[in-house]
Amino acid sequence: MIKAFTKVLAVAAVCGMSAQTIAAPTKILFNSFIQKGHLWNQGVLFPWLDMVTEATDGRVVFDVPPTSLAAPQAQYDGVVKGVFDAAYTANIFVENRIKLPAYTANIFVENRIKLPAIGQLPFSQVSSEASSLALWKTYEKYFAQANEYKDVHLLALWVGMGGDIVSRENPVDSIDDLQGVKAYALPGSTADMMERAGAAVVAVPAVRSYELVSSGTVDVFAGLDGYDFEMFKNMQYGKHVTKVPGGTASPVFSIFINKRVWNRISEEDQATITRLAREPLAKLMGVYDRNMRESEERLSAQGVVYAEPSESFLADLKRVGQPSIDAWFAEAEKLGVNGPEALEYYISEAKRIDQQLQQRED
Numbered sequence: 001m002i003k004a005f006t007k008v009l010a011v012a013a014v015c016g017m018s019a020q021t022i023a024a025p026t027k028i029l030f031n032s033f034i035q036k037g038h039l040w041n042q043g044v045l046f047p048w049l050d051m052v053t054e055a056t057d058g059r060v061v062f063d064v065p066p067t068s069l070a071a072p073q074a075q076y077d078g079v080v081k082g083v084f085d086a087a088y089t090a091n092i093f094v095e096n097r098i099k100l101p102a103y104t105a106n107i108f109v110e111n112r113i114k115l116p117a118i119g120q121l122p123f124s125q126v127s128s129e130a131s132s133l134a135l136w137k138t139y140e141k142y143f144a145q146a147n148e149y150k151d152v153h154l155l156a157l158w159v160g161m162g163g164d165i166v167s168r169e170n171p172v173d174s175i176d177d178l179q180g181v182k183a184y185a186l187p188g189s190t191a192d193m194m195e196r197a198g199a200a201v202v203a204v205p206a207v208r209s210y211e212l213v214s215s216g217t218v219d220v221f222a223g224l225d226g227y228d229f230e231m232f233k234n235m236q237y238g239k240h241v242t243k244v245p246g247g248t249a250s251p252v253f254s255i256f257i258n259k260r261v262w263n264r265i266s267e268e269d270q271a272t273i274t275r276l277a278r279e280p281l282a283k284l285m286g287v288y289d290r291n292m293r294e295s296e297e298r299l300s301a302q303g304v305v306y307a308e309p310s311e312s313f314l315a316d317l318k319r320v321g322q323p324s325i326d327a328w329f330a331e332a333e334k335l336g337v338n339g340p341e342a343l344e345y346y347i348s349e350a351k352r353i354d355q356q357l358q359q360r361e362d
Helices: 002-014 039-055 072-080 115-120 128-146 189-196 206-214 226-231 259-263 267-276 279-284 286-301 311-334 339-361
Strands: 026-031 060-063 086-090 153-159 165-167 182-185 200-202 220-222 240-242 252-257 305-307
Touching (some): 115 311, 115 339, 128 279, 128 339, 153 279, 182 189, 189 220, 226 286
Parallel strands (some): 026 086, 240 305
16 A cells, blocks of 8 residues: 555656645545454455555555454444444344344344345355355346445445354264254354254354354354364364355355545546456455365364265255245345346356356366
8 A cells, every 4th residue: 555655656756746736545444343364354355455555556545443443243334424434244234134033132233235145045155256256246137226235335245155064072964963052153044044953053243253162152163164263263172064065154245435435536446446346356255265275174184074964964954044045035025136036146157157267277
């Protein structure tokens, strides 16, 4: 960011202008509620913000506070009210929930944004990079007309890695293995699935999962992949990972900016930011896919056992996961969207893009 702005000053000097005659850059206070050292910040967000600053020749710069200025579930309101200029949110914090089970108390703060939850549906994830690209294409094709982000200017959508089921002692490979088991689950589809499967579920944001796992409160933790659980320091307590094809769910995030702040940015720079928030941001998400593969190799070498679910267990997981999919279909229909068609498009696009990415690697 500093380098890019220095470049502007150098150009101005060549042109015979003084630094005082150059318009001051638009400074964006960008809040990040995930800890600074997390892969999301180091591998995606910070590089992307620097990319924007460089591409705008220093006309748009960012200030990221060292600690979050608001709780994870308050990011959307923080931007709307101008507490900070821009932020991202896990969409579970702004989704519409038809019913609020006890485990979601004080987590879901508003019934606002329903459609991007397509990326959180069980068994729908392909890879972080491919699914992130596919989600934006799906948003433009099916969801934009619903104008769910009317209070802010939406910059980007991205998809994390699909969720697995991790256990402390015994592998989980049947619905019976979850009966009465105390389990942490990522709020949303994973928590719903685990509860329907008979587990005693505690659902809190991922940033708080370590409290439950490290204290021994839960014997099973689900909803994130092994790498994300490792980043949150949970995998030191896990011995078995059941890899669910397409994930029990995948976290979907939105990046957005206060409308008044966005309108202060020139049309040229708005176009640049919009372009960078599409494929370039999704490509940065590839770091998650690479780290997931490396994490599995590393944890396997440390004795963690990875296994695919049996056919019967996968069939049971799909059975307990289907109500979440049906509920999203119902919400989509209310907003004039053909849910099954959109879901088919989203998954097929993600698979097509992933195949292209693999061919490039080969």
